[in-house]
Amino acid sequence: MKTERFSLLAFFATLALLLMVFAGWKTFTLNSQAWDMWHVVGHNPVGALLSGHPHGLRYVVYYPIFAVAEFVGVPPDLVFSYVCVLVLYVMSTLVSQIDSDVWSSQGHIWRRDAIVLCIFALAALMNGRLLLAFCGYLFIVSAGANWFKCREWKLSHAACVLVGCLLAAVSSGTLLAAMALSAGVVLIAYIMDSRLLKDNPLSAISIVMVLVLFVSYALIGIGKNLAYFGGDEAAVVRMLGHGAGGDIAKSIGLGDLVEQDEIPATEGLLGAVLPYWWLGVVAVALVARYYGWRPVRMVRASSPAQNLVHMSIVLAMVGGLFGYSVLMMGVIPLLLFVSGNVKPILSRVGFSA
Known part of the structure; x- marks a missing residue:
């Protein structure tokens, strides 16, 4: 297998995480919605799906985990943990494919391995549901980027979009982001x-x-x-409290307009500073612009595959106003963007790479 396709770092990181799960040092847990559906619906995921149950689609994703756990006689969380290890390895493979398709092979190995290292580091801080959504998002980016490169639409591309949306369906917000990105693949092709x-x-x-x-x-x-947040015309505004929009509203004195979720362990100084995190993002953007970053010019000069990565970041940021899970989906595309542009970035600030 070519070095460009196989990452030793991803292999050993996967092996290390697998051993941690086996030893009980790391566990990914199913959320309460999955458990509730298992207790209520049991072995009838299709029935739940066809009935229009709000959690029916995500239960289709979770059901095989419960079925395997029951058959083998082990806790579902243990099966889910092993599934998450596999998902992380698939994500590292997708990152490798995307990086190669978008930014060619020059410098590919170090870029890929740097992102893979970040993915496994993030895995220690994330729950399994978010990992599934991450993986789904990457499936869609991979399908579009490979199509733009090969210029031939294959059955595998359609399958990636389908699997991507299905995995992202573990949350309504991440599903919407995945669907928007899927439509964005067609939009970018049409425009560019x-x-x-x-x-x-x-x-x-x-x-x-x-x-x-x-x-x-x-x-x-x-x-x-919308019904959860009141069901009236102001429900959309209240929904901002479920994501980064709540932080922005609170930091500019409009916190009363939203119903911001409580974040654990944010008392004291951390709780006072956290709502202003977005100002750091704005500051970084202004500094980048000072050193020559021109977003509009960058979009015009970029290839369709590069703009697909840009779109995946923008969609995550917009959706992130309403949900942190959607915002987090943009982390890996952002890492792809930064790694692909690190040389021009360093050259602008006076470093050689």
């Missing part, structure tokens, strides 16, 4: 290289078919969230 769609008409058709499969559950999720 319409020949891609003319030569591959099945690309748009298959993506639309995938979106049709998930749109009803996306609408159910939106309706459920």
Whole structure:
């Protein structure tokens, strides 16, 4: 296997995490929604899906874990932990594929391994549900980037979009982000290289078919969230409290307009400073602009695959206003963007790379 395709770091990191799970030092736990569905629905995930249950789609993702655990006679959380280890390895493989398709092979190995290291480090801080959504998002980016590079739409690309949306369905917010990114693949092709769609008409058709499969559950999720936050015209504003929008509102004195979720262990100085984290992001953007970063010019000069990475970051940021889980989905695309642009960034600030 070529070095560009196989990462020793990913292999040993996966092995280390596998041993940690085996020894009981690391456990990924299923959330309460999954357990509730198992107790209520049991072995009828299709029935829950067809009934329009708000959690029916995500239970389709979780059900095999419960079924395997029951068959083997082990706790479902243990099976889920092993699944998460596998998901992390798949994510590292997808990162390798995306990096190679978007920024070619020059410097590919160190970029890939740096991101892989970050992924496994983040895994220690994340729950398993978020890992599934991360993986789904990367499946969609990988499908689009590879299509833009090869210029041939394959069945595997459609399968990646389908699997990506399914994995992202563990949360209504992450599902919406995944669906938007899937539509974005077609939009970027239409705007930047319409020949891609003319030569591959099945690309748009298959993506639309995938979106049709998930749109009803996306609408159910939106309706459920709006109802939870009051169901009136101000519900959308209150929903900001579930994500980064609540921090921004609180930091500028509009915290009373949103219903901000309580974040554990944020008392004292940390609790006072945390709502202002977004100012650091703005400061970094201003510094980057001072050193030559021009977003509009960058988008115009970038390839379709690079702009797909840009779009995945922007969608996560916009969705992140309403949910931190969606915001976190942009972390790995952001790492891909930074690693792919590290040389021009360093050259602008006066370093050689």
